[in-house]
Amino acid sequence: MDEPRYVGVPGMNSIARHLAQDLDVRLNTKISSLNQLEKWQLIDEQGLRYDNFESVISALPAPQALMLLPEKFAHHAEIKTIEMRGCVSLMLGFSKRLPLEFDAAHITHSDISWIAVNSNKPGRGDFFTLMVHSSEAYAEENFTTDRQKVINHLCHQTSQILGHDVSNADFKTVHSWRYANNSNRDTYPPFADHDLKLAACGDWCLGGRVEGAFTSALNLAEALNKRGD
Ligand SMILES: Cc1cc2nc3c(=O)[nH]c(=O)nc-3n(C[C@H](O)[C@H](O)[C@H](O)COP(=O)(O)OP(=O)(O)OC[C@H]3O[C@@H](n4cnc5c(N)ncnc54)[C@H](O)[C@@H]3O)c2cc1C
Structure with missing residues (x-):
């Protein structure tokens, strides 16, 4: 494959863990609104308040960012045009390897869009694992479908594509x-409102993968630094 793919080792979240090691990160804290006082105040879903933020940067998917950013945010209308689509992911583990000759494959005209041999990533251990992503259309139609039915369907489709029975x-x-994905796949420059001191970034601005998430945040940080924000 010509396009390089970057992999976190030993897991994808190792990248975020490394970047966050000197940061004050609050987990399991859903912010439900922003309040503009002298500085920004964040309020979580329990009603707890977090005060005195000079600026707020959203790194949430576009529709979730819009739930927080006020309509007066300079890029609100543009972000509103961005539609995001879902994905259903099936993870399969096998004690014995399947004889597959690829690391990852794009699949078209199917309820499956991508199959990756996850265990071929470096440092993943001996268990043979496949990561199967559904098409966006299948995900949109099956968010509420019984999970066992979804597993059975995606296993059946995967078996047909691979020519190996994965139901076992x-x-x-x-x-x-x-x-999961920005449906139009367009790319966007950083969304910064220097007057309000609000900004938004995320993988949906730049390609839908960790590379996009990282580069979108880096572009935003450079734009803010340039202005001295
Ligand atoms: C099944 C699956 C497999 C993938 N595999 C790969 C892969 O192998 N390689 C790759 O490069 N990319 C992969 N991706 C894509 C990769 O996960 C994303 O590109 C990346 O996670 C995007 O990072 P982000 O920081 O922009 O957003 P996200 O990872 O979506 O982070 C946004 C965070 O904000 C939180 N949040 C939302 N609303 C609020 C709120 N109101 N208050 C507080 N927090 C909130 C969410 O819970 C979430 O944790 C995969 C994606 C999926 C769905």
Whole structure:
């Protein structure tokens, strides 16, 4: 494959863990609104308040960013035009390898859009694992479908594509992502409102992968630094 793919080792979240090591990160804290006082105040869903923020940067999927950013945010209308589509992911684990000769494959005209041999990533251990992503259309139609039915359907489709029966996998799990991809795949410059001191970035600005998430945040940080924000 000509296009390089970057992989976190030993897991994808190692990249975020490394970048966050000197930061004050609050987990399991859903922010439900922003308040403009002298500085910005964040309020979480329990009603707890976090005060005195000079600026607020949203790194949430576009529709979730819009739930927080006020309509007067300079880029509100443009972000509103960005539609995000879902993805259902099936993870399969096998104690014995399947004889597949690829690391990852794009699939077209199917309820499956991508199959990756996750265990081929460096440092993943001996268990043979496949990561199967549904098409956006399948995800949109099946968010509320019974999970076992979804697993059975995606296993059946995967078996047909690979020519190997995967229904006998030792481990099967499925997870739905409501906002996985920016549907138009357009790219966007950083969304900064220097007057309000609000900004937004995320992988949806730049390609839908960790590379996009990182570069979008880097572009935004450079734009803010340039202005001295
Ligand atoms: C199944 C799946 C597999 C993937 N595999 C790969 C891969 O192998 N390689 C790759 O490069 N990319 C992969 N991606 C894409 C990659 O995960 C994304 O590009 C990346 O996570 C985007 O990072 P982000 O910081 O922009 O947004 P996100 O990772 O979406 O982070 C946004 C965070 O904001 C939180 N949040 C939302 N609303 C609020 C709120 N109101 N208050 C507080 N927090 C909030 C969310 O819970 C979430 O944790 C995959 C995506 C999916 C769905």
